[in-house]
Amino acid sequence: MARIFCIANQKGGVGKTTTTVNLAAGLAALGQRVLVIDLDPQGNATMGSGIDKRSLDPSIYDVLIGTADVRSARRHSDKAGYDVLGANRELAGAEIELVSLEHRDRRLKMALHDVTADYDLILIDCPPSLSLLTLNGLNCAHGVIVPMQCEYFALEGLSDLVNTIKQVYANLNRDLQLIGLLRVMFDPRITLQQQVSEQLKDHFGEKVFNTVIPRNVRLAEAPSYGLPGVVFDPNSKGAQAFMALAHEVVARIGDIRPG
Numbered sequence: 001m002a003r004i005f006c007i008a009n010q011k012g013g014v015g016k017t018t019t020t021v022n023l024a025a026g027l028a029a030l031g032q033r034v035l036v037i038d039l040d041p042q043g044n045a046t047m048g049s050g051i052d053k054r055s056l057d058p059s060i061y062d063v064l065i066g067t068a069d070v071r072s073a074r075r076h077s078d079k080a081g082y083d084v085l086g087a088n089r090e091l092a093g094a095e096i097e098l099v100s101l102e103h104r105d106r107r108l109k110m111a112l113h114d115v116t117a118d119y120d121l122i123l124i125d126c127p128p129s130l131s132l133l134t135l136n137g138l139n140c141a142h143g144v145i146v147p148m149q150c151e152y153f154a155l156e157g158l159s160d161l162v163n164t165i166k167q168v169y170a171n172l173n174r175d176l177q178l179i180g181l182l183r184v185m186f187d188p189r190i191t192l193q194q195q196v197s198e199q200l201k202d203h204f205g206e207k208v209f210n211t212v213i214p215r216n217v218r219l220a221e222a223p224s225y226g227l228p229g230v231v232f233d234p235n236s237k238g239a240q241a242f243m244a245l246a247h248e249v250v251a252r253i254g255d256i257r258p259g
Helices: 016-029 060-065 091-099 107-112 133-142 152-171 191-207 217-225 237-255
Strands: 005-009 034-038 075-077 080-086 121-125 143-148 177-186 210-214
Touching: 005 016, 005 133, 016 034, 016 080, 016 121, 016 133, 016 143, 016 177, 016 217, 016 237, 060 091, 060 107, 091 133, 107 133, 133 152, 143 152, 152 177, 152 191, 177 191, 191 210, 210 237, 217 237
Parallel strands: 005 121, 005 143, 034 080, 034 121, 143 177, 177 210
Antiparallel strands: 075 080
């Protein structure tokens, strides 16, 4: 059975999609069977995996409203080495349509039931808000990986997210737990970032990943080529950091309760 992780943060621009596609590529390079689910209507994880979001038919939208299943909607990214359940702008309309549907917060969980045996890990790229889409992701996940920048306002947003995880755990999904906090776009020359990093380690302890993702131009360039940075430039510092993260995630899998 696959382990399902949401990559989530209610704050935008913190590297959720970059984390999702690069961690997926790193895990695939280690021999893991990986599915990436793009729950963001912008479709950046889809495009960043080498899948043209404009050609998706069906897509995650069709899966959520029940007109397609995961097997018919998923695509394999030969370049990235993993499967993608992609999204495009149609997904923005799903938010409204889901409200009137039965089991509106468990549609994704129900859809994934038939394919969890096909994968070792499923990574869900969540939108930067606590919406029905994010709730669908959290409701089917075993854990949450939180990418965050080491800045003051990020700490405030993290508090809100941790409370959300606790609420979903208490009311909807007793499997859900915080897997780890990932420090991204990190520049050790900035004193404030060092201070926030230390505060995170003091407060969250082992929940903070040992791996730190540096600010890296090659990671930023990779999406324009439709590739994760791990594939685009494997020798870059950013790619090497994500490979280290993949190793760390695999090492932690034994601590995750099975679904």
